[in-house]
Amino acid sequence: LPLYKGLRVHGYWTVDETKMSKSLGNVIKPLELKDKYGLAPFRYFLLREMHFGLDANFSEEAFVNRLNSDLANDLGNLFSRVLTMTNKYFAGKVPSAGKLEAEDEAVIGIGLESIANFQNLFARFQFARALESLWEFVRYLNKYIDQTAPWQLAKEKQEERLATVIYLLLEGLRKIALHLWPVMPSVSVEMLKQLGVDFEVQKVDLLAESKEWGKLEAGLKVAKKSNLFPRQEIKLEQNKEAASSASLKEKKEYVSFEDFKKLDLRVGKILSATRVEKSDKLLKLEVDLGEDKPRQIIAGIAPYFSPAELMGKEVIVVSNLKPRKIFGQLSEGMVLAANDGQSFALLTVSKEVKEGTKIS
Known part of the structure; x- marks a missing residue:
C-alpha cells in the first residue's frame, strides 16, 4: 500500500468543558448511548457537534x-x-x-x-x-x-399546482436522504426505501445530484407513514432523575466557606x-463590570x-476566573445560568x- 500523504486527527471530547477522567467519574460510554438512543442519532451528533480538528463538549442533554431539534x-x-x-x-x-x-x-x-456545499465541505472533512x-x-423545505x-x-382543487409542490418536496427529501448516507447509512437507506427508491451506492452520481433536479420517478409508491426519529425528552428526564438519585446516594462533596469566599461574583451588564x-453554541459577550473597560466573556x-x-x-459573573481561550477567543469570566433540561435561565438580580x- 502507498504511504498516506496526510493524517486527519479530530480534537478531544470534553464533558461539561472538563476533560474525561475515570477519577472524575465523567467518562462517556458510547455503546450505552447507542443502545439507549440509537446508532444513527449518535453518529449524527458526533459529526454535527465537533468541528474537525478542534475540541468539542459532550453532554447527554x-x-x-x-x-x-434537528432529527x-x-x-x-x-x-x-x-x-x-x-398518501392523502x-x-x-x-x-x-x-x-x-x-x-x-427558489426551492430548486x-x-x-x-x-x-455539503459535498464540497464533507470532502474537506468539515x-x-x-x-x-x-x-x-x-x-x-x-x-x-x-x-x-x-x-x-x-x-381549492388546484391539482396540477398541488402535484408540483408535492413532487418538489419528495425530490428534495430524496436528495437529503441520499447525502445522509455517509452520516447515517441505515437511516438513509430506510428513508430512500420509504420514498420507493432502490439504493446502490455505486450508481450514485454526486456531480449530477449537485447540478440536476428531477431524478425521482413519478409513479413510485411511498410509505404510508414515517417515524424515523421519535422525540426523547421523557427518557432524558428519567436519566437525570436516576443520575441525581444515584449521586445523592453515593456522596455529596462540600466546599469550605473559605473556598467559597475565593469566588468573586459581580453584577454585570451585557453591552x-x-x-x-x-460555533452553534457560543456567543461573545462584552460585559460591563464597572471596570475601566468591559470584559469579553465567551x-x-x-x-x-x-x-x-x-x-x-x-447577569451574575464569576469575575476572578482565570482567563482562558475558548474556540480561539479569550474569555475573561463566566456568566452564571440555571438549566433543568427543560428551561434555561441566566442568573440575575x-x-x-x-x-x-x-x-455576597
Missing part, C-alpha cells in the same frame, strides 16, 4: 436536544408530513411536476446550492459545516410547505453579544438566546443595581 423536529417531522400528504392527495404515489413558479425555482436553487448546509435545505399550503391547494464564528448560550435578547441584560456590585 446536548445530545438529546440536538436529536429532538425529530426538522427532518423527521418534514418526512412524516410529506409522506402523509402524498395522490394515493401514495409520486406525482408528476407541472409548471414551475418562482417559489418552486437553494436545494442544489446546499447539496453542492463535517459540521456540511451538515449545517444540508439542514438549511431541510428547514427551507419546511418553510416551503407553509408558504404553499398544500392543504389549501387541495381544498453587546455576537455569535462566535463556526458563553455557551447561543441555543437559548439571540444576541438581541441579551442587550442591556444584567431582582432589581437594577450598579455594574460591578459584589454578590
Whole structure:
C-alpha cells in the first residue's frame, strides 16, 4: 500500500468543558448511548457537534436536544408530513411536476446550492459545516410547505399546482436522504426505501445530484407513514432523575466557606453579544463590570438566546476566573445560568443595581 500523504486527527471530547477522567467519574460510554438512543442519532451528533480538528463538549442533554431539534423536529417531522400528504392527495404515489413558479425555482436553487456545499465541505472533512448546509435545505423545505399550503391547494382543487409542490418536496427529501448516507447509512437507506427508491451506492452520481433536479420517478409508491426519529425528552428526564438519585446516594462533596469566599461574583451588564464564528453554541459577550473597560466573556448560550435578547441584560459573573481561550477567543469570566433540561435561565438580580456590585 502507498504511504498516506496526510493524517486527519479530530480534537478531544470534553464533558461539561472538563476533560474525561475515570477519577472524575465523567467518562462517556458510547455503546450505552447507542443502545439507549440509537446508532444513527449518535453518529449524527458526533459529526454535527465537533468541528474537525478542534475540541468539542459532550453532554447527554446536548445530545438529546440536538436529536429532538434537528432529527425529530426538522427532518423527521418534514418526512412524516410529506409522506402523509402524498398518501392523502395522490394515493401514495409520486406525482408528476407541472409548471414551475418562482417559489418552486427558489426551492430548486437553494436545494442544489446546499447539496453542492455539503459535498464540497464533507470532502474537506468539515463535517459540521456540511451538515449545517444540508439542514438549511431541510428547514427551507419546511418553510416551503407553509408558504404553499398544500392543504389549501387541495381544498381549492388546484391539482396540477398541488402535484408540483408535492413532487418538489419528495425530490428534495430524496436528495437529503441520499447525502445522509455517509452520516447515517441505515437511516438513509430506510428513508430512500420509504420514498420507493432502490439504493446502490455505486450508481450514485454526486456531480449530477449537485447540478440536476428531477431524478425521482413519478409513479413510485411511498410509505404510508414515517417515524424515523421519535422525540426523547421523557427518557432524558428519567436519566437525570436516576443520575441525581444515584449521586445523592453515593456522596455529596462540600466546599469550605473559605473556598467559597475565593469566588468573586459581580453584577454585570451585557453591552453587546455576537455569535462566535463556526460555533452553534457560543456567543461573545462584552460585559460591563464597572471596570475601566468591559470584559469579553465567551458563553455557551447561543441555543437559548439571540444576541438581541441579551442587550442591556444584567447577569451574575464569576469575575476572578482565570482567563482562558475558548474556540480561539479569550474569555475573561463566566456568566452564571440555571438549566433543568427543560428551561434555561441566566442568573440575575431582582432589581437594577450598579455594574460591578459584589454578590455576597
